[in-house]
Amino acid sequence: MFEVEPVEKKRSGGRPAAVDKTFRAFDPHQVLLLPPSLNDWLPEGHLARFVADLVDEVLDLSPVLADYTDKRGYPPYDPRLMLRLLIYGCTIGVRSSRAIERKCTDDVAFRFLAADQAPDFRSISRFRRRHLDALATLFTQSLHLATKLGMVKMGRVALDGTKLQANASKHKAMSYGRLVDKEERIEADTAALEAKAQALLADAQATDEAEDQMFGTDGKDTDLPAELDRREKRLAKLQAARAQIEAEAAAKARRRAQDKERRRQERGGTSDEQAVTDAGDKAAAKAHPKPKAQANFTDPDSRIMKNSDGAYIQAYNAQAVVDEKHQVTTAADVTTNPSDALNYTTMLDQSAANTGRHPKQALVDAGYCSEANLNAARDRQLVCDTDTFMATGRLAHDEQVPPAPRGRIPANATLKERMARKLRTRPGKAAYSRRKAIVEPVFGQIMTCQSGRRLLLRSEDGARGEWRLLAACHNLREIFRHAGTAGLATVVG
């Protein structure tokens, strides 16, 4: 498009040329004779073209469009435009609404996608919030697309979790004990303040009236009500945080009591749901939060968790199931519980629901190893024909891998011993050794290329939506890499 033509050597302007050198033609003030077509600005096979085709031709946008029912009102931006921007941005690591807005003037690819429009960052942000659920369905859509292109085999999958830093600082977290303390202090102070305000009011009313008449009404004693107002707001926040911790403690106690009652009934061979509910209610009413239980003021749903480096961060626990063949994610979810162990069954079920198939093998690390999960793994083998390889413990740095077992499995071996044994056999080792190679690249890509280390949206729903969008965009990246725009054509055609 741009011809390289040597320019006549010229000593122009006041700047002396250091060397006698011919440069390529460059005229910043050149006026284009025709308005440029945005289409020409982007090379064939660019990721942005892929995203544009995807949004325009392939994706089902009805979940988004369904939200626009009223014909009235200021016309919103075309959802296709917004989706193009959000998807492309999320794929290359430009995720914040303001960053996207800037790119719409800065970046050729974004200008191409937005047809040279630049929505305000609030519009982008609000669109994202509003259609968070719909955006999350992009995840299943991306998965179905990958499946159509033969990229999902469900032979071997790996399940793993990573901690996503919430949009909240752990310094804004407060323990239950301090919360109660603070609340009491503020209440006491407020009572004192109110008394003072009353006294002042009564005392000064006469003089005030006189002064007002003399100087007009802009007294200085507005400070006191303002102070009271601030305290009121703080108190409300504290109480909300406290209520949250208490509700959680109650819910936990309820679950425990119900489980206990069920087990008791199982042993006795009876079944009485009412008794289970009652036991739960009773326990919930009696529940008392631990003084150390934490709540965060900025994002109450997030929790302090330990990340893989051992550092404590305010976070969500993000889970993903990844198919070995092309590193396509088949399930993605977020929980507020730092433990991975609770997600073994739910995640594999999600994966099965999303793909319609059960994997031949599932690889999980020691974080998932629990009595319940070992049992669940055994059942899965029977019901879904999924062979689970679950690490039963981590090796210390200098620890040697125990030798492969030989001979018959002892009849009295526990499930855990059997699992440990299975992982030490040659096929067990071979399968499990693939685990890291399957999930790590996915998490790595999402963290670095898509800047997914830190979440932008608050609340559990926000975190889940973001994680699913990240996972969806990861899948789209893989599709782009594997099939390119041509691949889309085969799906549409």
Place this chain on the structure above:
DNA sequence: TGACGACGCCACTTTATTCT
């Protein structure tokens, strides 16, 4: 401390609908 991002409130614009 300043830059940056999310979000809430309010004013404004646009459009369809309802009222007079």
Place this chain on the structure above:
DNA sequence: AGAATAAAGTGGCGTCGTCA
């Protein structure tokens, strides 16, 4: 028919929170 109103999205502005 024309005015008033309701509804919805956008932008301006301020606030809060995070991070380097």
